[in-house]
Amino acid sequence: MKILHINTNDLRGGAARIPLRLMIEQNEMGYQSDILVGFKETDSIRTFSFDIENEHNKDCIKDGYQYYDLSGSFRLHENHLVQEADVIHLHNLHGGYFNPFSLSYLSHLKPIVWSLHDMHSVTGHCSYSYACNRWRSGCGNCPILDEYPRLEKDRTSDNFIEKNLIYRHSKLFIVPTAKWIGDIASNGILSGHPMEIILNGVDIDLYKPKKKKILRQKYGIPTNRIIIGAVANGGTFGQERKGGRYVQAVMDRLVEEGYDVLLVNVGGDKKGYENESLYHVGYISSEEEMAEVYNTFDIYLFPSIADTCPLVISEAMACGVPIVTFETGGIPELVQHGETGFVSPFKDVDALYEYTKRLVTSTFLREEFSKKAREYSVDHFDHKSITQQYLDVYEKSIKNFKNNKSQVLYFDRKKIPEIIKNKEEFQNVEKIKGTGFTKPLAMPQKIIIISNRQKQFSNKYLLVTFEEALLNGVENDGAVFVDREQYQMSESYFSTMLYKGISSDVLMSTVVLKKQNDKSFFKSASSILKTDGLGFAIDSSFGGILYKSSFFNEHRQAILNGEVVRCTSKEEYQTELVSIPLNDYINSKLTQSVYIYGAGMHTKELLEECPSLKSLVHAIIDRNPLLHGTKFIEHCKIVSLSEINREIPIIISSASFENDIYEQLVKDIKNPLIKIYN
Structure with missing residues (x-):
């Protein structure tokens, strides 16, 4: 099958x-x-x-x-x-x-x-x-x-x-x-x-009870305190739906009454102690590490206010962790009240606190609930079954x-x-609906890589230098990839991109912009500059682009020079297979001093991540008149559109409204405009 x-x-x-x-x-x-x-x-x-x-x-x-x-x-x-x-x-x-x-x-x-x-x-x-x-x-x-x-x-x-x-x-x-x-x-x-x-x-062979003391030492968690765990994508305080405010309310009362408890928050960006009762582990993508972190908990506090069948509960129970939660959605179908944990009436903070306190104050109860949680998960959550x-x-x-x-x-x-x-x-x-499928595409016979650093690639590909490609072109029955050295690619790039062949002129992946800590910036960038009735304008200087060989041969000089090329057909996959350091990417777009449009968090983080950009910023533009004349950072003052030099380019600094801002500025001013995400 x-x-x-x-x-x-x-x-x-x-x-x-x-x-x-x-x-x-x-x-x-x-x-x-x-x-x-x-x-x-x-x-x-x-x-x-x-x-x-x-x-x-x-x-x-x-x-x-x-x-x-x-x-x-x-x-x-x-x-x-x-x-x-x-x-x-x-x-x-x-x-x-x-x-x-x-x-x-x-x-x-x-x-x-x-x-x-x-x-x-x-x-x-x-x-x-x-x-x-x-x-x-x-x-x-x-x-x-x-x-x-x-x-x-x-x-x-x-x-x-x-x-x-x-x-x-x-x-x-x-x-x-x-x-x-x-x-x-x-x-x-x-x-x-x-x-x-x-x-x-749940993989009950992966998510299972392990040695708590050793794992607490590994993750910098004290071995002599009652550990209450909270897990959510973005951290328990990063999503209203996951009940962060109720976690905080319970913790505040426990600390106020003198219980030696520590909340371990998993899933956010922060790491380390925020205060004596709050420790951040950060985001964990590895299931092996997640199973270890569950095993550092004495209690898992999960007062979600909307959920169906949350994996985090099944995973924690498989690790033998007692659960305290609300009677929300499908959660009561997972947690057996009074046996594997406690299910509090919906949004009843007093009951949530009392149930948590019972587990905090009773080693015997925690151990009993732990055994039964593991047994129940083996019987009901085994992913093989x-x-x-x-x-x-x-x-x-x-x-x-x-x-x-x-x-x-x-x-x-x-x-x-x-x-x-x-x-x-x-x-x-x-x-x-009544006739069925069209014929699938055939995988291209060759993957042709144009690169001057050919040792970076396997000999299973047809390797050609820039000079050879410019002079002679390439064979017409393959997919052509132009190596851009600043861009990093995953090993699965070619198999993922070409799994169904290439039928369009251009096949591309979005590009992840990497911060200094190797995490992603706000969103990925696209090489598509413009779409209109004539087709698509593509910035060929981007990494992560494949060309149909016949299209490449027709436009090879422009492509090899990294110029803008126009095509009539394209496919773009939203992947994280291609990346470039944000600072390098921004530098590739700049040739002179610039304005930045937008005095918000996006601009603040952009300047923090791109040191070379700071010295090139002429001023920050914002439409809010209350900000005009104030300083954004150090030497960067905030100005209105009416104050700017009409020849200096403007970088649009917005992840959510880049296109809207671009279209409005095109009507208002004649300055060259630079998009980050295209």
């Missing part, structure tokens, strides 16, 4: 680790299992990306449509991983990579199993509705538009209606990851589809698909929103 998992990304968050674990276990069992993602973050040779084709349609975003401006998922039928799969296992479809109207046609081509990790599938926009129950009656008048994934306009009622329309025109096998979300789905717009509840699995449950569901899904193969569920075009109905990609996939 060939299994293809589809998810937003392949590393960060529980919903990313779940398909990764399933894929690894399924391959170890002898199946062929791969992952297709919108945003590739690992070096895994079994995870692949696809071009999400984000049109950045401002009207779409402004009017409250969610992901309707994405087109790449309408081309998944061209992907050989999709074509060869016996079953497709969907995970999170939110996160800005998948157009929801793609779901219907995919379900006509392959058996679809869909794991529900949150509420997004059954609401008008949010992944968790908290106290709002409007999803029961169709959403509308949304009280939490800012909740992820946020909407600028309340279109939740229409979004809800259209999700229902999509599901009524899809063939799905639904897998809720907790009875809680299963009850919501079966009584909501996913009713009528077969369902089977499967909890999230969970994997087998999914394999059984795959077989049922395949059988259902075959039985319903002749049923073709075409949309009534009158009920489809204009922004979807007018997409050529949507029109094409409606046609293939």
Whole structure:
């Protein structure tokens, strides 16, 4: 059986680790299992990306449509991983990579199993509705538009209606990851589809009790204090949903009453002691290290206010750590109250405190709960058993698909929103619902690398120097890569980028901008400078670009010189396979003194990370009149647009609004403008 998992990304968050674990276990069992993602973050040779084709349609975003401006998922039928799969296992479809109207046609081509990790599938926009129950009656008048994934306009009622329309025109096998979300789905717009509840699995051979004293010494954690652990992506205080304020309230009371407790916060950027009762471990990406850190805890305090089947609870329990939590979502299905931990009434801080205190003051209770937590996790969370449950569901899904193969569920075009109905990609996939696949692309015969440091590359590639390529061109039946020495590449770059061949003129990866501590800057950069009716303008000086050999030969002088080239077709994968130090990247864009537009945190961090930039900054521009005349840092004063020299270039310093600012400045001034992210 060939299994293809589809998810937003392949590393960060529980919903990313779940398909990764399933894929690894399924391959170890002898199946062929791969992952297709919108945003590739690992070096895994079994995870692949696809071009999400984000049109950045401002009207779409402004009017409250969610992901309707994405087109790449309408081309998944061209992907050989999709074509060869016996079953497709969907995970999170939110996160800005998948157009929801793609779901219907995919379900006509392959058996679809869909794991529900949150509420997004059954609401008008949010992944968790908290106290709002409007999803029961169709959403509308949304009280939490800012909740992820946020909407600028309340279109939740229409979004809800259209999700229902999509599901009524899809063939799905639904897998809720907790009875809680299963009850919501079966009584909501996913009713009528077969369902089977499967909890999230844990590697109980990795996550298991270990020697606490040795591990505390390894991570600089005291061996003689009661350790209360808190884990969340961004740290327990970095996400409101994970209940950081309730953790703080419990800790404050424990410390105030004289208990010798230390909170170990895992997942943020900070490291070391913040005060006598708070110690930061930082972000941990390695599962081996995470299992060790769990084993430093005496108690795991997890007062989440919205969750389905959080992996952190299953992982901690497998390590023999007692849990104290709220009665939230599917959590009571994991923690056995009074046996493996305590489940406090929702948002009841007094009860949360009393339960935590009981464990703090009783070694016997902690030891009893620890044994039972381990036993329960072995019986209920073993990922080998969970994997087998999914394999059984795959077989049922395949059988259902075959039985319903002749049923073709075409949309009534009158009920489809204009922004979807007018997409050529949507029109094409409606046609293939009843006809099937197009022929997959063939892998290019050669990978041609143009480089003057050829010892850096394997001899399995065809290596050509810059001089040879400029003089003679390259063979016409390959993919051409131009080595840019400042850029670093992952070893899996070529296999990931070329897993389905190259059909466009240009195939590129986004580029990670690395800070001095080797962490990523705000967002990745793209080599696409401009998109218009004539095609795409590409900055060929970027690393991480592959060219169809015929296109390279036609434009080889400009490409080798790192100039801007125009192409009529391109694919761009959102990966973390290519990187460059931020300081080097900024230096490559500058030839003289500049202004920086924006007096915010982005600019502050930009200047901290790029020492050479400080001496080139003429001033900081900001539209806030209250800031004009003040100093941003040392010699950099803040000025208005009316005060600037019209010949000095301006760097736009914003991760979220770079394009909006660019378009406004183009209308207002004539200065050369420099984008960081393009």
